[in-house]
Amino acid sequence: MSILYPQNEMLESRERMVLNLYLVTSLVLFLVMMVLGLLMRLAQGAWMDMSPTLFYQVMTAHGAGMVGTAALASSAVMWFFLRKYVPLKTSIFLANYVLFMIGAVLLLVAIFIGKFAGAWTFLYPLPVQSLGVWSVGSAVLFMVGFLIIGVGFLLFYLDAMRGVIRVYGNLGRGLGLQWLFSGTVDPDHPKTVVASTMVIIVNSLGILGGAVVIVMSLINAYDPEIALNALFAKNLIYFFGHVFINITIYMAVIGVYELLPRYTGRRWGMSRPFLWAWAASTLMVMIVYPHHLLMDFAMPRWMAVTGQVISYTSGLPVFTVTAYGALTNIHRSRMRWRIPAMLLILSMFGWAAGIVPAIIDATISVNHVMHNTLWVPGHFHFYLLLGVLPMQFAFMYHLIGRDTDRSVSRSDRLGFWMYLSGGLAFVFMFLAGGHASVPRRWATHFPGWQVYDQVASLSAALVIVALSLFTVRICLGLMHTPSSAEPAPAGD
Amino acid sequence: MSFQDRIWLTTLVGIALVTLAFLHVIRQSGREEDPKTVQTRAYALRRWLFGGLIALGIVVTGASLWPFPIASQHGAPMAPQVVHVVGHQWAWQMDTTRVRAGIPVAFEVTSADVNHGFGIYDSTDRLLTQTQSMPGVTNRLVYTFEHPGKYRILCLEYCGLAHHAMIREIDVVDGTEEES
Amino acid sequence: MTAQMLVQIPLLLMAGILLVPVIPTRLRARAARWDQGGVSGLVLATLAMAFWMLPRSLDASTTDPLVALAKFLTVPLLIGLPLAFSWPRAGFIVRGVFLTEFVATFFRLGWLYRVSPIRLCNNYGLGDQQRLGNYMLWIGGGLLAWLALKLLAGNFKSLSPSSSPGAPG
Amino acid sequence: MMTTSDHMSAPTAVLRTVVLTVGLLLVGVAGLGVATDGFHAFTTETARRVAVHRNPPAVPATVPLVNQDGVHFTLADLQGKWVLVDFVYTRCMTICTVLGADFAQLERELAEPIAQDRIQLLSISFDLARDTPAELASYLTRFRGAGPGWQAAIPLTDDGLARLEDAFGITVIPDKMGGYTHNAAIHLVDPTGRLVDIFDLGQRDQVRAALQRELAS
Known part of the structure; x- marks a missing residue:
């Protein structure tokens, strides 16, 4: 049996405090944002009255809040495991948190006091052209909030970059590029370092x-005379947005690489295909974004083709390396069925299955009838709600567990199945809505569409109950810090 | 079977295959076998999986990009009917809302203010095709209506407070009826 | 315009860099106490740069001799000097933030100059402005490529475990 | 395990640096704010407009001008009317053509107040070397303007032109092909002879709306 809680993962009290800030904040924000999501589905299903003004504010908050929180929680996963291999500064990790919170407050003020409702994508020039619904000032506040959050993450990545370079010499060696074509792959080169290096490179550029x-x-907001090129702005916004949300998966999957082998009791070794998969993903995550612009016919044809082809190929590493590797690791391993293990498998399933509707939508001819319908939130909720979040929850559940735990408690098991069934039903209602051509981001729906919204509301409620159970369990667990995570008596 | 139905079916089959793979592995996870044996077998299988996915990708890419699914954007529109569309917060301005069925229509779509989405819906609220409506850019969408009847334009890119109310009806008339 | 932004200002900046050894060592040591990790100096240089990137300021410096004088004084003293003074003491993270912002600024200005249908500076023609925009995009891209290559495949002796990291303690 | 000793060595230096940096940021951002009229004007052109809105300057009323019919006049003669002014040179085939088309369109749209003698359109040429009353007349004919509502004029002296350019914020740079690069805008002068607004090319609707608002009040 492998060790679930190795010595080199112990936390000092200051580190534990900062990590707990991340985790508790993330859980609470997830809950709040999910409630906002539920409100939107209730309004669309005509089960609740909500003015369009408020609806679009809620939509903006839900989008910005979920993207930000997913990134926050995922960076906690990355930090926790990466610090075993390279030196990271707790002060920078804390600085990221503080800047995130300052940015979050600005976003909330911009949305709920400034009435900003330009969606989290702040697609130029909507933020400054609301026809008087919100002021330019609140659009500015919103964008400054993003900027501050971005600076926080940049600090975190720079610190990680410094760490990787100190230990491995440069980022290329962290990524294992030297073994792509020849040489003996170091079987102990950590997957965590490979994934983190990819994240550092890609998201710094994002x-x-x-x-x-x-x-x-x-600049345009203050001096409208300086008009931007809307298509170019769209390219940059989708590049940034696509990279930023994608990276939440690549940070959180570190938890799968680290934890799954401990629960299966099997090594999950480093291999050349793994390095190839991550090197290819590094490139593909950056150039795949034109699949958001397939309906912008003015874009050069080669970019649309790139968007479609790379969307397909970027699924290959996930299917054939990460998900497949995870399944190989589990197969006939006499798995230790604890709640983190269950969540890890769920997360792999959510990611792999969620990619199916995503790839299909990125085909230009399909995009003609699916773009900006509910199909789109359908596919990304699939791998966020059932992929990324379970990775993060698995990490949190692992933290509060202990070696001596033998079985899954009844409430955890209940929570898991509620989350799984609620989540599946929820995303399938989105996909079904897309199949029925329901437009995305509409405050009110035609009566024929409302049945999807109503089923989705019920499923969302189920997910929220499940998440509440998780939240209570994890927060209590974090407070009663388990002995296994106490600082080693003779450490330092 | 509509295009959407075929997409839906393909997706369900894809997700079902992934689910079956997971269920299979989960069912076997209680047993124990030598990791080496499992790995050797899995890696052999993976080569087939990888090759199969690549082959599938090539076939699908070729089939879905040939002919190219987006009309040429250069030069004068090659369609017998041309409709100029300007998106406004929050209305569609069109130089005509009457087009003929069976004959290609080129929609020249732009916007006067923010990004909109120009989505054509049939009378059963099914999305037929779409393009983006952007300030400073004209996108050309060429579409041939098969049947006469009432169609609607819905906004498919979030554009502010009345985004969901940006609806305009168009009449598609019999192709032979209006020759004059 | 191209000459002013890509030749004159960089030369003035260089002049400031050369001034560092002229400053008495004692004064430098005192200033260093207010410049932990090079942060203050880089912030000062950034702000002064922001000012001289305003099309208005550039315009004014060609028409108003007083503003021109201010440019000849402040670019070396408030940009070049603090930059050269603080850079060696800046750690990896501070340098990283500065360089990210620096590259982003080239992209922003390049974009601005290229797409702006109006002339941002009344004293320069539109063609000149667009040419400058292109140069700036190329410079930004070049800087980024160089940084990426350095990070991916370069040598970082100062960061190796044997020597002390970033800011010396 | 990594300990965080990086900031412990010189706490006072850290404190000083923080204080200095925050101070610099405050002063710097305030300075940039002043330099851009509160972040509204990044360019000389916008600055000019902001200044005009805040404190409308009087235009030089006494500069002698000659129009397309050879009639001498000054801006003082136009007081009592709303005057729309643009600056052109007649050989210009780019921006001035757009300005000309805008003026022609405005002349038609504002025919009624023009007939009542409440609005005057005036194109001033800055090409003293080449433009003559005859050139001005053909310039107007090109746009089928030419009614009494739209006049074209040349300042008689270099000094007069300089005073006008200065007052209206016009910068003219000769290019290498014998033409000029210049900023193009539509300037609105009120009946008391003050420059009250500046509009961009393509803002014809805004010009018309502003005038109609003023005439209605």
């Missing part, structure tokens, strides 16, 4: 793109 387009939008 944040750079965001910083360019946000500052340009700010």
Whole structure:
């Protein structure tokens, strides 16, 4: 039996405090954002009265809040495991949290006091052209909030970059590029370092793109004479947005690489295909974004083709390396069925299955009838709700567990199955809505569409109950810090 | 069977295959076998899986991009009917809302303010095709209506407070009826 | 415009960099106490740069001799000097933030100059402005490519475990 | 395990740096704010407009001008009317053509108040070397304007032109092909002879709306 809680993962009290801040904040924010999501589905299903003004504010908050929170929780996973291999500064990890919270407050003020409802994508020029619904000032506040959050993540990535370079020499060696074509792959080169390096590279560039387009939008907000090229702004916004949300998966999957082998009791070794998969993903995550612009016919044809082809190929590493590797690791392993293990498998399933509707939608001819319908939230909720979040919950449940735990408690088991069934029903209602051509981001739905919204509301409620159970369990667990995570007596 | 139905079916089959793979592995997870044996077998199978997916990708890419599913954007529209569309917050401005069935229509779509989405829906509220409506850019959408009847334009890109109310009806008339 | 932004200002900046050894060591040591990790100096340089990137300021410096004088004084003293003074003491993270912002600024200005249908500076023609925009995009892209290559495949002696990291303690 | 000793070595230096940095940021951002009229004007052109809105300057009323019919006049002669002014040179085939088309369109749209002698359109040429009353007349004919509502004029002296350019914020740079690069806008002068607004090319609707608002009140 492998060790679930190795010595080198112990936390000092200061580190534990900061990590707990991340985890508790994430859980609470997830709950709040899910309630906002539920409210939207209730309004669309005509089970609740909500003015369009409020609906679109709620929609903006839900989008920005979920993307931000997913990134926050995922970076906690990355930090926790990466610090075993490279030196990371707790102060920078804390700085990221503080900047995130400042940014989050600005976003909330912009939305609920400034009435900003330009969606989390702040697609130029909507933020500054609301026909008087919200002021330019609140759009500015919103974008400044994003900028501050971006700076926080940039600090975190720079710290991680420094750490990887200190230990491995440069980012290429962290990524294992030297073994792509020849040489003996170091079987002990950590998957965590490979994934983290990819995240560092890709999201630093994503944040750079965001910083360019946000500052340009700010200049335009104040001096409208300086008009931007809307198509170019759209490219940058989707590059930034796509990278930023995708990266939440690549940070959280580190938890799967680290934890799954402990629960199966089997090594999950480093291999050349694994390195190839991550090197390819590094590139593909950056160039796949044109699949958001397939309905912008003015885009060059080669970019649309790139968007479609890369969307398909970027699924291959997930299917044939990560998900397949996980399944191989589990197969006939006499798995230790604890709640983290269950969540890890769920997360792999959510990611792999969620990719199916995503790839199909990225086909240009399909995009003609699916783009900006509920199909789109359908596919990304699939791998966020059933992929990324379970990865994060698995990590949190693992943290509060202990070696001596033998079985899954009744409430956890109940929570798991509620989450799984509620989540599945919820995303399938989105996909079914897409199949029925229901447009995305509509405050009110035609009566014929409302049945999907109503079933979705019920399923969302189920997910929220499940998440509440998780939240209570995890928060209590974090407070009663388990002995296994106490600082080693002779450590330091 | 509509295009949407075929997409739906393909997706369900894909998800079902993934689910079966997971269920199979989960069912076997209680047993124990030498990891080496499992790995050797799995890796052999993986080569087939990878090759199969690549082959599938090539076939699907070729079939779905040939002919290219987006009309040429350069030069004068090659369609006998041309409709100029301008998206406004929050209404569609069109130089005509009457087009003929059976004959290609080129919609030249742009926007006067923010991004909109120009989605054509049939009388059963099914999405037929769409393009983006953007300031400073004209996208050309060429579509041939098969049947006469009432169709609707719905906004498919979030554009502010009355996004969901940006609806305009168009009449598609019999192709032979209006020759004059 | 191209000459001013890509030749004159960089030369003035260089002049400031050369000034560092002229400053008495004692004064430098004192200033260093207010410049932990090079942060203050880089912030000062960034703000001064932001000012001289305003099309208005550039315009004014060609028409108003007083503003021109201000440019000749402040670019070396408030940008070049603090940059050269603080850079060696800046750690990896501070440098990273600065460089990210620096590259982003080239992209922003390049974009601005290229797409702006109006002339941002009244004293320069539209063609000149667009040419400058292209140069800036190329410079930004070049800087980014160089940084990426350095990070991916470069040598980082100062960061190796044997020597002390970033800011010396 | 990593300990965080990086900031412990010099706590006072850290404190000082934080104080100095925050101070610099406050001063710097305030300075940038002042330099851009509260982040509204990044360019000289916008700055000019902001200034005009805040404090409408009087235009030089005494600069002698000659129009397309050879008639001498000054801006003082136009007081009592709303005057729309643009700056052109007649050989210009780019921006001035757009301005000309805008003026022609405005002349038609505002025919009624023009007939009542409440609005005057005026194109001033800055090409003293080449433009003559005859050139001005053909410029107007090109746009089928030419009614009494739209006049074209040249300042008689270089000094007069300089005063006008300065007052209206016009920068003219000769290009290498014998033409000029210049900023193009539509300037609105009120009946008391003050420059009250500046509009961009393509803002014809806004010009018309502003005038109609003023005439109605």
